[in-house]
Amino acid sequence: MGSPAFNKIRxxxxxxxxxxWLLGVLFAFSWWTADTARLxxxxxxxxxxxxxxxxxxxxxxxxxxxxRFQNFVTGPRAFFAHARTMLRPSAxxxxxxTPTGAWSVLAMLSLLLLQPVLGLFAVDIDGIESGPLSHLxxxxxxxxxxEWHNTIFNILLALIGMHIAAVLFYLFYKRQNLIASMWxxxxxxxxxxxxxxxxxxxGAALIGIxxxxxxxxxxxxxxxx
Amino acid sequence: xxxxxxxQGLSVxxxxxxxxxxxxxGDAMEDVIKSRQQNLRDMGGAFKGINDELKKDKPMVTxxxxxxxxxxxxxxxxxxxxxxxxGPEAGVKTAxxxxxxxxxxxxxxxxxxxxxxxxxxxxxxxxxxxxAIKAETxxxxxACGACxxxxxxxxx
Numbered sequence: 001m002g003s004p005a006f007n008k009i010r011x012x013x014x015x016x017x018x019x020x021w022l023l024g025v026l027f028a029f030s031w032w033t034a035d036t037a038r039l040x041x042x043x044x045x046x047x048x049x050x051x052x053x054x055x056x057x058x059x060x061x062x063x064x065x066x067x068r069f070q071n072f073v074t075g076p077r078a079f080f081a082h083a084r085t086m087l088r089p090s091a092x093x094x095x096x097x098t099p100t101g102a103w104s105v106l107a108m109l110s111l112l113l114l115q116p117v118l119g120l121f122a123v124d125i126d127g128i129e130s131g132p133l134s135h136l137x138x139x140x141x142x143x144x145x146x147e148w149h150n151t152i153f154n155i156l157l158a159l160i161g162m163h164i165a166a167v168l169f170y171l172f173y174k175r176q177n178l179i180a181s182m183w184x185x186x187x188x189x190x191x192x193x194x195x196x197x198x199x200x201x202x203g204a205a206l207i208g209i210x211x212x213x214x215x216x217x218x219x220x221x222x223x224x225x
Numbered sequence: 226x227x228x229x230x231x232x233q234g235l236s237v238x239x240x241x242x243x244x245x246x247x248x249x250x251g252d253a254m255e256d257v258i259k260s261r262q263q264n265l266r267d268m269g270g271a272f273k274g275i276n277d278e279l280k281k282d283k284p285m286v287t288x289x290x291x292x293x294x295x296x297x298x299x300x301x302x303x304x305x306x307x308x309x310x311x312g313p314e315a316g317v318k319t320a321x322x323x324x325x326x327x328x329x330x331x332x333x334x335x336x337x338x339x340x341x342x343x344x345x346x347x348x349x350x351x352x353x354x355x356x357a358i359k360a361e362t363x364x365x366x367x368a369c370g371a372c373x374x375x376x377x378x379x380x381x
Contacts, residue, residue, distance in 0.1 A: 125373055125380070127272040128366040135277040139270035150380065225280035 006188040011095050013064040013200040015208075017185055019056045023049065023112060027160065031153070039129040043119070047216050050116035053109060055212035062204040066096035073106065074099040091176035095187070095195060104166070108159050115152045120219065122146035132224025254315035261306040262319070264299055271295040272366065279359055286353055293343070293350045296365070300343040303336055320378040328375075335372040342368040 026049050033042035060069040074082075082099040085092065092098060097105060120133040123142025134142045170176045181187045189195045271292040278284045278292075312321050325332050342365055349361040 123269075123273060125269065125377070126366050126369040127269055127276055128363070128370075130273070130276070134273070135280055139266065139273045142273070143266075143269075147380075225277075 006190055007195070008186040009095075009189045009195045010185045010197040011066055011187045011195075012182060012185040013067060013198060014185065015055070015059055015063065015200070015205050016067045017182055019052050019059070020182055023052055024160075026052070027112075027156070034153075039124075043131070046116040046119045047220055049112060050219075051212045051216045053113045053116075054215055055208050056109060057113070058208040058211060059205070062201065062208065064198045064200050066198055069102075069106075072097040072099075072102045074102060079103065089173055089175070091174055093193075095189070095193075101166075104159070104163055108156070108163065111152055111156050111159065115149065115156065118145050118149040118152060120224070122149050132220045135225055254311055255317045257306070257308060257311045258315060258317045258319050258321075261311070261321075264302065264306060268296055268299045268369075271299075272369070275362055275365075279355075279362060284355060284358075286350060286355075286358070289358065290347075290350050293347050297343040297347050300339045303339070304333075307332075320380070322376050322378055325376050332372075332376060335368075335376070338371060339368045 026045050030042055030045040030049065033039070033045060059067050065071055079099045079102075082094075086100065120131045121137050121142060122145045123130045123134050123137075123139055124146060125143075130142060137145070167178050170178050274292040275289050275296075278289050307321065307325055309326060311319070312323050312326055313319060314323075346361050346365050349357050352358075
């Protein structure tokens with residue numbers, strides 16, 4: 001229920017929100033399954049992450065307004081101009097990702113793409129749990145990729161830590177609840193902004209889902225062994 | 226005065242000689258460790274070769290036999306790869322845990338198990354039955370794990 005002067009406007013579409021939360025859960029699940037040597041589940045988790053990221057990249061081109069990269073990725077000038085406003089104890093006027101948030105998104109998405117790709121080719125020490133495409137690389141290369149898979153995990157962990165810290169900073173200092181927005185998709189905005197609910201191109205979403213799943217299935221089942 | 230100078234000179238010289246002796250000894254251990262690591266990688270590579278071949282539609286048993294022989298050879302040599310002092314104390318990067326030398330009986334047990342399993346694997350390969358070979362490959366891989374789990378530093 002919004003207060004009289006505010007409307008709860010939909011600013012995030014369902015696919016974007018679903019990808020966000022699923023990625024979080026799957027990252028944690030991949031981490032746990034790796035640590036507890038449940039490599040069969042780990043691989044399934046990794047394939048799912050790959051499909052989600054592929055979809056998100058597609059959606060960044062064909063999705064709703066706030067999902068499109070062209071609408072929130074900016075250059076260094078806008079980045080620093082916005083960064084200077086970060087310590088203001090109030091919510092920002094930007095609807096969707098801010099310039100600083102944008103680069104955080106790109107960094108995490110790039111590594112979330114790289115990570116499962118590395119895993120596809122990785123060779124494990126005992127040679128029983130190697131990735132489905134590991135037969136395409138040598139033992140030494142596969143071992144090297146496994147090491148990078150490990151390193152990228154640590155970098156991702158740091159980025160996600162920063163992401164959570166930033167969100168909490170927004171919540172407690174700037175009094176803007178980004179968690180609720182990314183969950184419900186809605187943000188309370190003043191009447192005066194005349195903000196409209198964003199449109200979700202559902203057809204494009206279905207095509208994207210099919211494409212993403214198809215690519216992963218081809219990689220793992222057809223080319224992969 | 227002269228005698229003191231000479232004494233100082235000799236002390237400095239002997240320190241250098243001692244340090245270079247230590248370094249030379251360190252080099253020897255480095256060779257041991259590096260060649261051990263290469264041998265283990267060769268074993269891993271051979272095992273990968275077997276697994277990759279088995280994933281094909283028509284695996285070539287003759288190729289698998291070559292890898293199996295390589296693993297069998299290396300398995301028998303590995304008792305020479307872990308001389309005293311070639312653990313982490315050598316100052317060279319190694320995943321060998323100190324337990325190899327503090328629990329020699331346990332270590333020898335898993336080494337022997339690998340020798341037995343690689344020999345068995347060769348026999349199964351000679352039988353030319355792909356299903357049996359696939360099953361035995363899993364056991365061979367488990368023999369790798371049986372040593373790695375207690376005696377190899379977990380990579381993180």
